[in-house]
Structures are given as structure tokens and as C-alpha cells.
Amino acid sequence: MLITKRNSLDALADNALNPDHSKPASATSRWLLWATVAIACLLATFFVVRHVQAAADPYVQEVLALQGDRDRGQEIFQMNCAVCHGIEADGEVGPSLLGVSARKSKSKLIQQVVSGNTPPMPQFQPEAKDMADLLEYLEQL
Numbered sequence: 001m002l003i004t005k006r007n008s009l010d011a012l013a014d015n016a017l018n019p020d021h022s023k024p025a026s027a028t029s030r031w032l033l034w035a036t037v038a039i040a041c042l043l044a045t046f047f048v049v050r051h052v053q054a055a056a057d058p059y060v061q062e063v064l065a066l067q068g069d070r071d072r073g074q075e076i077f078q079m080n081c082a083v084c085h086g087i088e089a090d091g092e093v094g095p096s097l098l099g100v101s102a103r104k105s106k107s108k109l110i111q112q113v114v115s116g117n118t119p120p121m122p123q124f125q126p127e128a129k130d131m132a133d134l135l136e137y138l139e140q141l
């Protein structure tokens, strides 16, 4: 049973590496294929775990539960962020944020502001309401 299973896995690898069956796949290329599959699974798990952790963060939850005010968010942005991202958020020393919500989810945007993980962008600690307003502004860019 076990042997059959292993053989069928090998056949699968053979097929993936060698669709025209011209020559059997070498042990090295099989090994590389399985190593790639294993790494892809690990990476996928890592990103899913990170995503779930970010979304489960109590601060993120608190912000997401609030209705943001875009105009107030714009004022907060102009006072705290415009120096790097430009008064219209179209980029200065920091990148343009136009259309940023297409690239980053709400919880990613919050993390970006509060984490301090990407220097030189500083770590901000806005009140949840301020963050909700800022988020509303960022989402509409």
C-alpha cells in the first residue's frame, strides 16, 4: 500500500517534470520539485498565519468596528504623513499611496501605520478613532 502510494507520487513528479515522457526525471530534479512544493506549503502557511494574527489583533478589531470620517482622516494625514507621502498622497520621499487599498487590506494598512516595521516610516500610535478616520481616507485614495 505504502509502496503503491510512493510510486504514484513519483509518477506524479515524473509527469510534472517530464510531460512528454521522453526520459525519466532524475533523482535530483525530483528532489528539487518536492523541495519546492514543501517550501511553497511552508510559505503559504506562514502568510495565512500572519494574516489571521493581524486580523485578530484587538486594536485592529477595535479600529475596524468604527466608522471612519474621511475628512478628518485627511487632516490627520496632512499633519502626520504628508511630509513623506505628499500633500495629495501622490509620493514624496515615501511612496505614492494612490490606489494603495488595492494592494493592502484594511488590517495591512493599519499594521503599516502602527508597526514601525518599515523604517524610515515611523511607528504611529493613533487612538482607534483617529486610525479609523485615517483608514477611511487611505481607502479612498
Ligand code: HEC
Binding pocket: 077, 080, 081, 082, 083, 084, 085, 093, 094, 095, 096, 097, 100, 103, 104, 109, 112, 113, 118, 119, 120, 121, 122, 124, 134, 138
Ligand atoms: C518619515 C517618512 C514617513 C512618514 C512620516 C510616513 N511614512 Fe508611510 N512610508 C514611508 C516609507 C519610506 C514607506 C515605504 C516603506 C517600505 O515599504 O519599505 C512608507 C510606506 C507606507 C505605506 C505602504 C505603501 C505601499 O505601497 O504598500 C502606507 C500605507 C503608508 N506608508 C502610510 C502612511 C501613513 C498613513 C502615515 C501617517 C500616519 C505615514 N505613512 C507616514 C515613509 C513615511
